[in-house]
Amino acid sequence: MLNPISLAFKKAKNESRPALLTYTVAGDSSKKQSLEILKAISNHADILEVGVPHNTPVADGGQIQTSSYRAIKNGIKMNDIFKIVSDFKKSKNSKPVIFMGYYNMIYQYGENNFLKKCKQSGVNGLIVVDLPWPENKNFSKKCKKNLINFIQLLSPTTSNKRLKSITKDSHDMIYYISMLSTTGGKLKVSPKRILANYNKIKKISPKKNCVIGFGITEKTISNFKNTDGLVVGSQICKEITRSLSNRQNPVINVSKMVSKLKKKIS
Amino acid sequence: MKLKKRIPVIDQGDRLGFWGGKFGGNFVPETLKKPIEDLEMQFNKLKNDKNFIKERDKYFKNWIGTPTRFIKLNNLTKHVGGAQIWSKVVSDANGGAHKIYNATVHCLLAKRKGKKVIIGDTGAGYAGKMLSMAAKKFGLKCKIFMGAKDIKRQQPNVKAMKKNGADVIPVYSGSQTLVDAVSECMRYWVANCDTTAMCVGSTVGPAIFVRICGWSTSQISRELKVQLINEFGEIPKKLKLYNCVGGGSSSFGFWNEFMDYNKKQVEFIGVEAGGPSKSKRHAAPLTYGSKIGILHGAAQYVNQNSDGQIEETESISAGLDYPGISPLHCFLKDTKRARYTAASDEEALKAYQIVTKYENLRPSLEPSHAFSVAIKEAKKLSKDTIVIINSCGDAYKDRGILEKRLGKKYVKSN
Ligand SMILES: Cc1ncc(COP(=O)(O)O)c(C=O)c1O
Numbered sequence: 001m002l003n004p005i006s007l008a009f010k011k012a013k014n015e016s017r018p019a020l021l022t023y024t025v026a027g028d029s030s031k032k033q034s035l036e037i038l039k040a041i042s043n044h045a046d047i048l049e050v051g052v053p054h055n056t057p058v059a060d061g062g063q064i065q066t067s068s069y070r071a072i073k074n075g076i077k078m079n080d081i082f083k084i085v086s087d088f089k090k091s092k093n094s095k096p097v098i099f100m101g102y103y104n105m106i107y108q109y110g111e112n113n114f115l116k117k118c119k120q121s122g123v124n125g126l127i128v129v130d131l132p133w134p135e136n137k138n139f140s141k142k143c144k145k146n147l148i149n150f151i152q153l154l155s156p157t158t159s160n161k162r163l164k165s166i167t168k169d170s171h172d173m174i175y176y177i178s179m180l181s182t183t184g185g186k187l188k189v190s191p192k193r194i195l196a197n198y199n200k201i202k203k204i205s206p207k208k209n210c211v212i213g214f215g216i217t218e219k220t221i222s223n224f225k226n227t228d229g230l231v232v233g234s235q236i237c238k239e240i241t242r243s244l245s246n247r248q249n250p251v252i253n254v255s256k257m258v259s260k261l262k263k264k265i266s
Numbered sequence: 267m268k269l270k271k272r273i274p275v276i277d278q279g280d281r282l283g284f285w286g287g288k289f290g291g292n293f294v295p296e297t298l299k300k301p302i303e304d305l306e307m308q309f310n311k312l313k314n315d316k317n318f319i320k321e322r323d324k325y326f327k328n329w330i331g332t333p334t335r336f337i338k339l340n341n342l343t344k345h346v347g348g349a350q351i352w353s354k355v356v357s358d359a360n361g362g363a364h365k366i367y368n369a370t371v372h373c374l375l376a377k378r379k380g381k382k383v384i385i386g387d388t389g390a391g392y393a394g395k396m397l398s399m400a401a402k403k404f405g406l407k408c409k410i411f412m413g414a415k416d417i418k419r420q421q422p423n424v425k426a427m428k429k430n431g432a433d434v435i436p437v438y439s440g441s442q443t444l445v446d447a448v449s450e451c452m453r454y455w456v457a458n459c460d461t462t463a464m465c466v467g468s469t470v471g472p473a474i475f476v477r478i479c480g481w482s483t484s485q486i487s488r489e490l491k492v493q494l495i496n497e498f499g500e501i502p503k504k505l506k507l508y509n510c511v512g513g514g515s516s517s518f519g520f521w522n523e524f525m526d527y528n529k530k531q532v533e534f535i536g537v538e539a540g541g542p543s544k545s546k547r548h549a550a551p552l553t554y555g556s557k558i559g560i561l562h563g564a565a566q567y568v569n570q571n572s573d574g575q576i577e578e579t580e581s582i583s584a585g586l587d588y589p590g591i592s593p594l595h596c597f598l599k600d601t602k603r604a605r606y607t608a609a610s611d612e613e614a615l616k617a618y619q620i621v622t623k624y625e626n627l628r629p630s631l632e633p634s635h636a637f638s639v640a641i642k643e644a645k646k647l648s649k650d651t652i653v654i655i656n657s658c659g660d661a662y663k664d665r666g667i668l669e670k671r672l673g674k675k676y677v678k679s680n
Contacts, residue, residue, distance in 0.1 A: 055576055065439060108570070108574035130294055135292065154296060157296075
């Protein structure tokens with residue numbers, strides 16, 4: 001049987017489009033609202049990345065930092081985040097969930113405890129920004145044993161030799177970082193070059209679902225229709241910030257945005 | 267956990283960069299793996315290259331000015347009435363603090379790699395000032411990341427950076443201090459590592475930065491060893507080396523050459539920032555038993571909450587105001603080679619008053635923390651004990667704070 005993440009990719013492939021992955025921060029701007037946002041965008045997106053906010057994020061740009069600080073300031077705790085996921089998973093239109101965060105949060109929870117809670121609440125995958133290969137070898141094995149997808153990251157600086165080793169150790173899904181940037185940077189590399197790198201990865205590892213993230217927005221997304229999946233994060237976080245400062249409902253605005261994103265790649 | 271003899275501590279990490287199997291490492295985004303690996307290869311080769319060492323020593327001697335003085339504080343010794351109190355006046359170094367050694371080495375490495383830009387973090391502003399000086403000397407463009415709170419409280423150093431042509435980029439996130447400056451600097455490197463070199467301002471960060479910094483500041487103990495032998499004919503039988511510890515670069519450099527001595531003969535005392543005496547907040551993870559966590563790419567003892575969010579610190583001294591601590595010091599603590607304690611804001615200020623009253627020496631707020639503990643302990647020690655404090659920074663940068671806390675008369679002569 002395919003795991004829920006692979007199933008989501010398969011479904012998108014059957015519809016001849018990339019899977020749409022969204023990123024929102026758990027607890028932004030409140031526990032309740034972030035749950036509502038997940039439920040709303042779940043109608044359009046295929047896989048939901050849930051950001052675990054951390055206060056010394058070494059790879060996040062301004063928009064995601066703003067969302068994370070907002071969530072932390074509102075008192076979000078690791079256990080609340082698990083609760084948000086399990087509540088979301090009980091909703092009727094739920095989708096696979098991937099946690100994206102920094103290793104210290106897992107380390108403090110205890111790797112085994114963390115994975116146990118992930119399983120209980122319905123987390124399907126993990127992206128740990130600051131736990132690269134080969135440092136992640138043990139932990140990713142543990143994830144696999146627990147049927148949780150550990151998602152390896154690749155970047156333009158990853159050498160060919162590394163690329164081969166990393167994809168070999170990866171599970172069903174891999175994540176290609178489009179350019180040298182924190183999250184939220186403007187796409188500073190041509191889509192052609194990004195796709196060339198993407199194709200290189202697919203050639204080495206044709207069976208794995210490879211998504212592209214960083215710099216993907218309403219403006220750029222249609223350049224990447226021929227891929228397995230695309231991640232949009234900062235633009236959504238920015239929309240939440242914008243909605244809040246205009247006293248509008250972020251749930252409605254974000255949902256509209258994700259629906260538009262979906263249309264652009266369908 | 268064991269400290270090995272005859273192997274430099276910076277080289278005692280394992281294949282993945284962990285000291286004692288658990289401190290340090292490389293908890294970095296994938297994008298930084300390559301530039302870090304490149305820097306490791308470059309450094310591992312050059313640190314044993316005779317020509318590179320010659321080049322380093324040339325700049326250390328002619329530009330930084332080595333050796334810095336080793337002096338007896340006669341009046342203070344008399345006033346305290348116990349051990350002999352001496353100081354290694356590292357603030358003699360060009361720019362006024364030990365941060366110049368690491369900055370110079372990073373610029374030499376960047377230059378050889380053909381980089382055009384170098385970036386760095388700073389708290390007290392010394393790491394930034396020194397990097398801006400070295401960058402100027404070696405023709406590199408320079409960007410310094412500094413917390414907005416620190417920009418306000420360390421103006422003299424900010425002015426110096428700007429005068430040297432560096433861009434000073436204020437960081438407004440989090441507590442607006444050193445911890446946020448390092449995060450922002452690392453983020454900038456993630457986005458620009460193809461063209462830009464990064465210098466981390468202390469023995470913190472991914473393992474290679476810890477090693478380069480420790481290697482660079484070890485100049486301090488290399489000089490001191492010679493000076494001790496010149497003065498006493500041998501390494502004294504009872505020697506105590508006091509140093510403030512923020513990230514841990516000055517202390518590590520002050521101790522490195524004495525690592526293999528029995529601690530009964532050469533004791534290391536690290537003094538962390540205890541913060542205001544009335545506050546629960548501090549910057550003393552080793553003294554107050556903080557748990558191991560990951561900060562800025564390395565596993566270390568760090569102030570954090572139960573979830574793993576890094577906690578805000580508080581200290582009068584911007585240079586010590588950091589929630590984490592070098593993996594090297596975690597290793598020295600757990601192997602019991604060094605002893606760690608803390609001094610409060612008030613104790614540091616008091617020590618500053620005492621030192622400046624009795625001696626023609628003006629330690630900045632960071633080393634004033636070390637003086638505080640040294641003075642207290644020296645009282646109870648025998649006359650044949652040699653107490654040495656690393657006076658690793660000059661108080662000129664602190665004039666605003668000193669004037670506010672102690673009144674005008676303490677800054678006039680600066
Ligand atoms: C004068 C001085 N001493 C000490 C420190 C603390 O850093 P470290 O522990 O790396 O020496 C600083 C840092 O800015 C400093 O400026």
